[in-house]
Amino acid sequence: MKKRMGTKLILYILLILAALLVGSPLLLGLSLSLMPQNEILAGQYLPKTFSLQNYLQAFQSTQLVHYLINSLIVSLAVMIGQLLLSSLAAYAFVFPKFRGQQLCFYLFISTMMIPFEAQIIPNFQTIRDLNWLNTYPALVIPFVASVFGTFLLRQNFKQLPNELKEASDIIGLSHWTYYLKIVLPMSKVSLVTLGTYSFLTTWNMYLWPLLASTNDAVRTVQIGLKQMQSQETLNQWGVIMACAITIAIPTLLVLFLGQKHLQKGLTEGAIK
Amino acid sequence: MTQIEMKAVSKTYNKKNTVLKGIDFSVEKGEFFILVGPSGCGKSTILRMIAGLEEISEGQLFIANRLANDLLPKERQISMVFQNYALYPHMTVKENVLFGIGHLKNLSKAEKEKRLAKALELVQLQEYLHRKPRELSGGQRQRVALARAIVSEAPICLMDEPLSNLDAKLRAQMRTEIRQLQQRLGLTLIYVTHDQVEAMTMGDRIMILNEGSVQQIGRPIDIYNHPANTFVASFIGSPQMNMIEAPIMDNDLKISTNASVQLPFSPEKSKYLVGVRPEKLKPQGETGDLILKVFINTVEQLGNETILGFQMRDQQWKAKWNGQWTVQPDERISVYLSPKDLYYFDVDSREQVVSSQEQWQRGGVTV
Numbered sequence: 001m002k003k004r005m006g007t008k009l010i011l012y013i014l015l016i017l018a019a020l021l022v023g024s025p026l027l028l029g030l031s032l033s034l035m036p037q038n039e040i041l042a043g044q045y046l047p048k049t050f051s052l053q054n055y056l057q058a059f060q061s062t063q064l065v066h067y068l069i070n071s072l073i074v075s076l077a078v079m080i081g082q083l084l085l086s087s088l089a090a091y092a093f094v095f096p097k098f099r100g101q102q103l104c105f106y107l108f109i110s111t112m113m114i115p116f117e118a119q120i121i122p123n124f125q126t127i128r129d130l131n132w133l134n135t136y137p138a139l140v141i142p143f144v145a146s147v148f149g150t151f152l153l154r155q156n157f158k159q160l161p162n163e164l165k166e167a168s169d170i171i172g173l174s175h176w177t178y179y180l181k182i183v184l185p186m187s188k189v190s191l192v193t194l195g196t197y198s199f200l201t202t203w204n205m206y207l208w209p210l211l212a213s214t215n216d217a218v219r220t221v222q223i224g225l226k227q228m229q230s231q232e233t234l235n236q237w238g239v240i241m242a243c244a245i246t247i248a249i250p251t252l253l254v255l256f257l258g259q260k261h262l263q264k265g266l267t268e269g270a271i272k
Numbered sequence: 273m274t275q276i277e278m279k280a281v282s283k284t285y286n287k288k289n290t291v292l293k294g295i296d297f298s299v300e301k302g303e304f305f306i307l308v309g310p311s312g313c314g315k316s317t318i319l320r321m322i323a324g325l326e327e328i329s330e331g332q333l334f335i336a337n338r339l340a341n342d343l344l345p346k347e348r349q350i351s352m353v354f355q356n357y358a359l360y361p362h363m364t365v366k367e368n369v370l371f372g373i374g375h376l377k378n379l380s381k382a383e384k385e386k387r388l389a390k391a392l393e394l395v396q397l398q399e400y401l402h403r404k405p406r407e408l409s410g411g412q413r414q415r416v417a418l419a420r421a422i423v424s425e426a427p428i429c430l431m432d433e434p435l436s437n438l439d440a441k442l443r444a445q446m447r448t449e450i451r452q453l454q455q456r457l458g459l460t461l462i463y464v465t466h467d468q469v470e471a472m473t474m475g476d477r478i479m480i481l482n483e484g485s486v487q488q489i490g491r492p493i494d495i496y497n498h499p500a501n502t503f504v505a506s507f508i509g510s511p512q513m514n515m516i517e518a519p520i521m522d523n524d525l526k527i528s529t530n531a532s533v534q535l536p537f538s539p540e541k542s543k544y545l546v547g548v549r550p551e552k553l554k555p556q557g558e559t560g561d562l563i564l565k566v567f568i569n570t571v572e573q574l575g576n577e578t579i580l581g582f583q584m585r586d587q588q589w590k591a592k593w594n595g596q597w598t599v600q601p602d603e604r605i606s607v608y609l610s611p612k613d614l615y616y617f618d619v620d621s622r623e624q625v626v627s628s629q630e631q632w633q634r635g636g637v638t639v
Contacts, residue, residue, distance in 0.1 A: 161358065163356055164358050171346065186362055
């Protein structure tokens, strides 16, 4: 018993150390964001005087709010688009039975093997030819169709008992009603999972928004942050850190709210 | 009036796997018709073909004298109760029941409410209106499924083993309830089960299936008394019918070393399968009865009756005696049976062999 307590203690100490190590950049950022500029330049790790001056400045003198709104619009649009298109596509792969359904699905799934990096140049050319650069569609449209989302939802739809569909066939429900009234409400968990996942991925996206936006009009937070750092000669690290902490807040919120569902959704069907 | 009719229907999967062949039967309006057979005999497939959930490979299906092979499920005017109830878990009892008629535009709201109230009253679920299926017991869920079928007011109702997920006591209760419901509403009910007790107690007529073909159709009691073949004989009745192969010697059928019986027909073969129901093996005999001297090997006391098991050559036989009998295993006792209670089956075709006189007496027995 005693020995067990000992090993437990060691394990916990190791875990805490690892957590500190992994979290240190974030913690340092948080610490810096609360320091006045002179303390930062003096190379301190912990603030002597707490001030929210950096945050005030971040909201007042930078484009932070503008970027946040852009990110929110883009992330929400991608999320809604993915939920809608993925669930409709998944429905088509599960409920109506047609010849070649399997083949279609495998063809569809096989596109997962083409890496995003390989699609960037053709996508960029398309967007440019459509004159969509620096518009929201440029940031949204390439991501609304999600193979992963379709796959996730298809697996979920397949688990719905077949009798439910048959019962509604006898009643005479249309596919549309069955989709809206039965399939979607019964797949809430998976829909929340996919929604959370797509929101977070879009929020944290860097490479594509960097290419597709050349000015501040639709620029998202991640790019905005990098911009801030490279624009000014004398970096106001406190302000940048305050911005970085601020843009992490929505991510954390979504994660906390969706976490329960996320875990449930991703492990669903694995056990039971 | 004939409500449903199948003519030479067969079902083949992938053009080579035949699961049903040459199915012919008809169901009258207001009849309780039961499809019974062991698992894999194709009874559910027949039901699903009537529902339109399964394609008919060959043959014709008529619903209300109209060719229905290619009708959509919703055009067939049927309702269906599934084995696992197929309730929508995110909807309340009310929503589940109304779901069957909610989309019909030619029904007024008042009419829908009226039907809902009536259906819930019939299955005694008025108080559970706002519960979700997971908050109900198995029997209550079953009733919700019944209510959903009733509310549609379809003239034909199909049930696929609706009671198999319930415990024995509840099952007995629901059997009576379904039967009463069917009679009150005048429903044409087609009911699939593998349970011969359900088949015997509930149906106006039953159809026994095995390996994709019809074995016998008729009233339960007629089938019990006149099984068409050895399969029906052993499938209907519990404990099942005792059978043994017996050779013909000196024009008599020799059942055991010292029990022979005169055949009621002129034999064409050198041996026959002879069968007798367990309750016809009696503790006391009358004049003319055969006596079997046997060693008892199992005794089952059920309180109101005693089931005795013994070996007849290579076959285990059972005798069902009324009341309580104290018999020890290995005891040697005599059991009596009347020659008139014997059934004879052809050893090759497995069909029952009946004398021409008996056949004439029975008249219109459907085989």
